[in-house]
Amino acid sequence: MRESWLDDIRNRLQVAGIAPAGAARMIAELDDHLEDLVEEGRRLGLDAKEARQYAMQRLGAPEQIAAQASRHDELKTWSGRHPQLARVYLPFAYVVLLPLAPIFAGAANAGIVLRWGASLMLAGAVTALMMLALQLSIALT
Protein backbone atom coordinates (compact mmCIF):
# COMPACT_ATOMS: atom_id res chain seq x y z
CA MET A 1 0.00 0.00 0.00
CA ARG A 2 2.79 2.38 1.03
CA GLU A 3 4.96 1.45 -1.96
CA SER A 4 2.12 1.78 -4.46
CA TRP A 5 1.23 5.20 -3.00
CA LEU A 6 4.83 6.38 -3.33
CA ASP A 7 5.10 4.85 -6.84
CA ASP A 8 1.95 6.70 -7.85
CA ILE A 9 3.50 10.01 -6.74
CA ARG A 10 6.83 9.12 -8.41
CA ASN A 11 5.06 8.45 -11.72
CA ARG A 12 2.99 11.60 -11.51
CA LEU A 13 6.07 13.72 -10.76
CA GLN A 14 7.82 12.17 -13.76
CA VAL A 15 4.83 12.93 -16.00
CA ALA A 16 4.80 16.52 -14.65
CA GLY A 17 8.44 16.87 -15.80
CA ILE A 18 9.96 17.26 -12.32
CA ALA A 19 13.76 16.80 -12.38
CA PRO A 20 14.65 13.21 -11.33
CA ALA A 21 17.00 14.20 -8.47
CA GLY A 22 14.45 16.61 -6.97
CA ALA A 23 11.66 14.06 -7.37
CA ALA A 24 13.73 11.36 -5.67
CA ARG A 25 14.44 13.63 -2.69
CA MET A 26 10.77 14.64 -2.49
CA ILE A 27 9.74 10.96 -2.42
CA ALA A 28 12.28 10.26 0.35
CA GLU A 29 10.95 13.18 2.39
CA LEU A 30 7.33 12.09 1.85
CA ASP A 31 8.26 8.56 2.92
CA ASP A 32 9.88 9.93 6.07
CA HIS A 33 6.84 12.13 6.78
CA LEU A 34 4.58 9.11 6.23
CA GLU A 35 6.54 7.16 8.84
CA ASP A 36 6.14 10.03 11.33
CA LEU A 37 2.39 10.13 10.69
CA VAL A 38 2.06 6.34 11.06
CA GLU A 39 3.78 6.63 14.45
CA GLU A 40 1.40 9.48 15.32
CA GLY A 41 -1.56 7.31 14.30
CA ARG A 42 -0.33 4.47 16.49
CA ARG A 43 -0.01 6.88 19.43
CA LEU A 44 -3.66 7.83 18.81
CA GLY A 45 -4.61 4.17 19.26
CA LEU A 46 -5.03 3.12 15.63
CA ASP A 47 -3.94 -0.33 14.45
CA ALA A 48 -1.18 -0.64 11.84
CA LYS A 49 -3.51 -0.60 8.81
CA GLU A 50 -5.61 2.28 10.11
CA ALA A 51 -2.46 4.22 10.98
CA ARG A 52 -1.18 3.85 7.39
CA GLN A 53 -4.52 5.04 5.99
CA TYR A 54 -4.53 7.94 8.45
CA ALA A 55 -0.98 8.89 7.36
CA MET A 56 -1.76 8.79 3.64
CA GLN A 57 -4.97 10.78 4.12
CA ARG A 58 -3.06 13.44 6.04
CA LEU A 59 -0.38 13.69 3.36
CA GLY A 60 -2.97 14.13 0.61
CA ALA A 61 -3.74 12.45 -2.68
CA PRO A 62 -0.83 11.79 -5.08
CA GLU A 63 -2.51 13.94 -7.77
CA GLN A 64 -2.75 16.84 -5.29
CA ILE A 65 0.99 16.64 -4.47
CA ALA A 66 1.97 16.27 -8.15
CA ALA A 67 -0.31 19.17 -9.12
CA GLN A 68 1.39 21.39 -6.53
CA ALA A 69 4.83 20.38 -7.85
CA SER A 70 3.70 21.03 -11.40
CA ARG A 71 2.95 24.70 -10.52
CA HIS A 72 6.66 25.29 -9.89
CA ASP A 73 8.49 25.48 -13.21
CA GLU A 74 11.84 25.82 -11.45
CA LEU A 75 11.52 22.19 -10.25
CA LYS A 76 11.18 20.88 -13.79
CA THR A 77 13.70 19.78 -16.39
CA TRP A 78 14.03 21.85 -19.57
CA SER A 79 11.80 19.40 -21.45
CA GLY A 80 9.33 19.49 -18.55
CA ARG A 81 9.12 23.29 -18.81
CA HIS A 82 8.81 23.28 -22.61
CA PRO A 83 7.15 19.98 -23.52
CA GLN A 84 6.04 21.11 -27.00
CA LEU A 85 9.47 22.45 -27.91
CA ALA A 86 11.09 19.29 -26.59
CA ARG A 87 8.82 17.09 -28.70
CA VAL A 88 9.68 19.05 -31.87
CA TYR A 89 13.37 19.89 -31.39
CA LEU A 90 14.84 17.06 -29.33
CA PRO A 91 14.55 14.42 -32.12
CA PHE A 92 16.47 16.79 -34.46
CA ALA A 93 19.05 17.47 -31.78
CA TYR A 94 19.56 13.72 -31.27
CA VAL A 95 20.04 13.17 -35.02
CA VAL A 96 22.68 15.94 -35.14
CA LEU A 97 24.45 14.76 -31.97
CA LEU A 98 24.39 11.03 -32.74
CA PRO A 99 27.54 11.05 -34.95
CA LEU A 100 29.36 12.88 -32.14
CA ALA A 101 28.47 10.19 -29.59
CA PRO A 102 31.91 8.43 -29.81
CA ILE A 103 33.65 11.75 -29.09
CA PHE A 104 31.42 12.42 -26.07
CA ALA A 105 31.90 8.83 -24.91
CA GLY A 106 35.68 9.23 -25.32
CA ALA A 107 35.67 12.48 -23.35
CA ALA A 108 33.56 10.90 -20.63
CA ASN A 109 35.99 7.96 -20.37
CA ALA A 110 39.19 9.89 -21.08
CA GLY A 111 41.27 7.81 -18.62
CA ILE A 112 40.35 4.54 -20.29
CA VAL A 113 40.94 5.96 -23.79
CA LEU A 114 44.39 7.29 -22.76
CA ARG A 115 45.42 3.97 -21.19
CA TRP A 116 44.18 2.12 -24.27
CA GLY A 117 46.11 4.52 -26.56
CA ALA A 118 49.30 4.21 -24.48
CA SER A 119 49.06 0.39 -24.51
CA LEU A 120 48.54 0.43 -28.28
CA MET A 121 51.61 2.65 -28.79
CA LEU A 122 53.71 0.46 -26.51
CA ALA A 123 52.61 -2.67 -28.39
CA GLY A 124 53.45 -0.92 -31.70
CA ALA A 125 56.92 0.07 -30.41
CA VAL A 126 57.65 -3.50 -29.21
CA THR A 127 56.51 -4.91 -32.57
CA ALA A 128 58.70 -2.38 -34.44
CA LEU A 129 61.72 -3.34 -32.29
CA MET A 130 61.11 -7.02 -32.94
CA MET A 131 60.82 -6.35 -36.69
CA LEU A 132 64.06 -4.34 -36.56
CA ALA A 133 65.81 -7.16 -34.71
CA LEU A 134 64.51 -9.62 -37.30
CA GLN A 135 65.75 -7.42 -40.16
CA LEU A 136 69.16 -7.04 -38.49
CA SER A 137 69.49 -10.78 -37.91
CA ILE A 138 68.63 -11.42 -41.60
CA ALA A 139 71.07 -8.74 -42.75
CA LEU A 140 73.90 -10.09 -40.58
CA THR A 141 73.53 -13.71 -41.62
Next chain:
Amino acid sequence: MRQSNPPFMSGVPELLLLRLLGQREMYGYELVRSIKLVTNDAITLGEGVIYPVLHSLERNGALKAKRKKVDGRTRVYYALTARGRKRLERLHGEWRRIQSGVAAAMEEPANA
Protein backbone atom coordinates in the same frame (compact mmCIF):
# COMPACT_ATOMS: atom_id res chain seq x y z
CA MET B 1 -11.53 14.34 9.50
CA ARG B 2 -11.26 18.01 8.51
CA GLN B 3 -10.92 18.96 4.89
CA SER B 4 -7.94 20.91 3.58
CA ASN B 5 -8.51 24.60 3.02
CA PRO B 6 -9.73 25.64 -0.41
CA PRO B 7 -7.61 27.10 -3.25
CA PHE B 8 -7.78 30.71 -1.96
CA MET B 9 -5.04 29.57 0.42
CA SER B 10 -2.55 29.94 -2.43
CA GLY B 11 0.54 31.76 -1.11
CA VAL B 12 -0.36 31.28 2.55
CA PRO B 13 1.69 28.09 3.03
CA GLU B 14 4.75 29.88 1.65
CA LEU B 15 4.28 32.78 4.06
CA LEU B 16 3.83 30.46 7.03
CA LEU B 17 6.80 28.28 6.08
CA LEU B 18 9.09 31.30 5.76
CA ARG B 19 7.80 32.74 9.04
CA LEU B 20 8.39 29.52 10.97
CA LEU B 21 11.77 28.83 9.40
CA GLY B 22 12.80 32.36 10.34
CA GLN B 23 12.67 31.21 13.95
CA ARG B 24 14.63 27.96 13.62
CA GLU B 25 15.47 25.23 11.15
CA MET B 26 12.92 22.43 10.84
CA TYR B 27 12.06 19.36 8.76
CA GLY B 28 8.76 18.75 6.94
CA TYR B 29 6.70 16.93 9.57
CA GLU B 30 7.91 19.33 12.24
CA LEU B 31 6.89 22.30 10.06
CA VAL B 32 3.36 20.99 9.53
CA ARG B 33 2.93 20.43 13.26
CA SER B 34 4.18 23.95 13.93
CA ILE B 35 1.72 25.41 11.37
CA LYS B 36 -1.16 23.65 13.11
CA LEU B 37 0.07 24.84 16.47
CA VAL B 38 0.61 28.51 15.62
CA THR B 39 -2.65 28.79 13.64
CA ASN B 40 -4.67 27.02 16.35
CA ASP B 41 -5.49 24.30 13.83
CA ALA B 42 -7.27 26.86 11.61
CA ILE B 43 -5.11 26.03 8.60
CA THR B 44 -5.18 22.43 7.49
CA LEU B 45 -2.96 21.51 4.58
CA GLY B 46 -2.69 18.33 2.59
CA GLU B 47 0.65 17.85 4.34
CA GLY B 48 2.46 16.49 1.28
CA VAL B 49 1.99 19.74 -0.65
CA ILE B 50 4.54 21.53 1.51
CA TYR B 51 7.41 19.65 -0.15
CA PRO B 52 7.00 21.17 -3.63
CA VAL B 53 6.76 24.58 -1.93
CA LEU B 54 9.90 23.92 0.15
CA HIS B 55 11.84 22.67 -2.89
CA SER B 56 10.74 25.69 -4.91
CA LEU B 57 11.82 28.10 -2.16
CA GLU B 58 15.16 26.30 -1.92
CA ARG B 59 15.60 26.50 -5.68
CA ASN B 60 14.94 30.24 -5.54
CA GLY B 61 17.54 30.67 -2.81
CA ALA B 62 15.06 31.55 -0.06
CA LEU B 63 15.85 28.38 1.88
CA LYS B 64 18.80 26.08 2.25
CA ALA B 65 18.40 22.38 2.90
CA LYS B 66 20.71 20.21 4.96
CA ARG B 67 20.58 16.47 5.63
CA LYS B 68 20.97 15.51 9.28
CA LYS B 69 20.95 12.12 10.94
CA VAL B 70 18.70 12.18 14.01
CA ASP B 71 17.85 9.03 16.01
CA GLY B 72 19.04 6.82 13.16
CA ARG B 73 16.89 8.60 10.57
CA THR B 74 18.14 11.01 7.94
CA ARG B 75 16.00 14.13 7.80
CA VAL B 76 16.17 17.14 5.53
CA TYR B 77 16.23 20.32 7.62
CA TYR B 78 15.35 23.66 6.04
CA ALA B 79 16.67 27.05 7.15
CA LEU B 80 15.91 30.58 6.00
CA THR B 81 18.57 32.45 4.00
CA ALA B 82 19.09 36.23 3.76
CA ARG B 83 17.15 36.21 0.49
CA GLY B 84 14.38 34.26 2.20
CA ARG B 85 14.21 36.85 4.98
CA LYS B 86 13.69 39.61 2.41
CA ARG B 87 11.02 37.54 0.69
CA LEU B 88 9.30 37.02 4.05
CA GLU B 89 9.28 40.77 4.73
CA ARG B 90 7.77 41.45 1.29
CA LEU B 91 5.10 38.74 1.62
CA HIS B 92 4.28 39.82 5.15
CA GLY B 93 3.76 43.40 3.91
CA GLU B 94 1.47 42.20 1.13
CA TRP B 95 -0.44 40.02 3.54
CA ARG B 96 -1.01 42.93 5.98
CA ARG B 97 -2.23 45.11 3.10
CA ILE B 98 -4.72 42.45 1.88
CA GLN B 99 -5.82 41.67 5.43
CA SER B 100 -6.58 45.33 6.25
CA GLY B 101 -8.34 45.77 2.88
CA VAL B 102 -10.60 42.76 3.42
CA ALA B 103 -11.26 43.80 7.05
CA ALA B 104 -12.24 47.30 5.92
CA ALA B 105 -14.55 45.86 3.24
CA MET B 106 -16.23 43.55 5.72
CA GLU B 107 -16.85 46.35 8.24
CA GLU B 108 -18.29 48.82 5.69
CA PRO B 109 -22.01 48.59 4.95
CA ALA B 110 -22.47 46.85 1.59
CA ASN B 111 -23.78 49.90 -0.29
CA ALA B 112 -21.16 50.16 -3.02
